[in-house]
Amino acid sequence: MSKFAKTPKPPYYAVIFTTVKSEDQEGYAEMNAQMFALAQAQKGYLGIESAKGEIGISVTYWETQEDIAAWKNHAEHQIAQAKGYEKWYQAFATRVCLVERDNIFERE
Amino acid sequence: MSKFAKTPKPPYYAVIFTTVKSEDQEGYAEMNAQMFALAQAQKGYLGIESAKGEIGISVTYWETQEDIAAWKNHAEHQIAQAKGYEKWYQAFATRVCLVERDNIFERE
Numbered sequence: 422m423s424k425f426a427k428t429p430k431p432p433y434y435a436v437i438f439t440t441v442k443s444e445d446q447e448g449y450a451e452m453n454a455q456m457f458a459l460a461q462a463q464k465g466y467l468g469i470e471s472a473k474g475e476i477g478i479s480v481t482y483w484e485t486q487e488d489i490a491a492w493k494n495h496a497e498h499q500i501a502q503a504k505g506y507e508k509w510y511q512a513f514a515t516r517v518c519l520v521e522r523d524n525i526f527e528r529e
Numbered sequence: 530m531s532k533f534a535k536t537p538k539p540p541y542y543a544v545i546f547t548t549v550k551s552e553d554q555e556g557y558a559e560m561n562a563q564m565f566a567l568a569q570a571q572k573g574y575l576g577i578e579s580a581k582g583e584i585g586i587s588v589t590y591w592e593t594q595e596d597i598a599a600w601k602n603h604a605e606h607q608i609a610q611a612k613g614y615e616k617w618y619q620a621f622a623t624r625v626c627l628v629e630r631d632n633i634f635e636r637e
Contacts, residue, residue: 423620424549424583424584424620425547425549425584425620425622428624431624435543435545435624435626437543437545437578437588437628439533439578439588441532441533443636470545470547470584470586471582471584471586472580472581472582472583472584472585472586473580473581473582474579474580474581474582475532475580476532476533476578476579476580477580478578478579478580478586478588480545480547480586480588486629506634510634510636511635511636512531512532512533512633512634512635512636513633513634514533514631514632514633514634515631515632515633516536516539516543516628516630516631517628517629517630517631518543518626518627518628518629519626519627519629520545520624520625520626521594521625521626521627522624522625523622523623523624523625524622524623525620525621525622525623526614526618526620526621526622527619527620528551528618528619528620
């Protein structure tokens with residue numbers, strides 16, 4: 422099975438979320454798991470790709486800008502965002518992008 | 530110092546490159562270091578953010594689509610791409626994106 426998000430033919434949207442964690446990670450893992458599950462249930466959600474190193478990178482894919490805005494404004498997600506800002510992240514960057522072209526290769 | 534790419538005010542471009550490695554990684558580390566250095570010397574290069582887990586994600590940022598095309602077609606980079614395709618990657622995805630909005634937060 423593919424480890425990549427199953428995205429359609431472009432155009433579609435990506436949100437690139439890069440993070441540096443703070444020292445206080447109390448409650449983070451549970452909230453992250455909840456948000457991961459909740460995001461998948463949203464209209465227009467297409468998939469996620471994540472990796473962690475010195476920084477964390479999570480890319481979520483969406484059908485439209487409106488879907489991204491609706492997820493950003495989701496009540497439970499707003500609580501998670503506030504906690505991230507106040508507590509869990511030393512730094513973060515969110516970039517909303519229109520995916521114009523893609524090229525996906527998977528060996529047989 | 531920030532661990533994030535120092536990107537300008539949008540719009541600018543991002544290339545999201547996600548990978549699953551193959552078993553044969555001979556020569557990869559040297560080539561990757563060379564390409565990392567060479568990319569930085571290219572016109573329009575703005576920065577990179579990378580993380581590795583079950584998949585690897587590297588996002589490079591660029592001023593324009595033309596800069597991305599020129600880097601894709603760079604002779605040494607073409608050799609690296611061919612090796613990646615033939616040998617180092619089980620799978621990869623390249624997504625070329627227009628960054629329309631961003632929000633970057635770094636705690637003092």
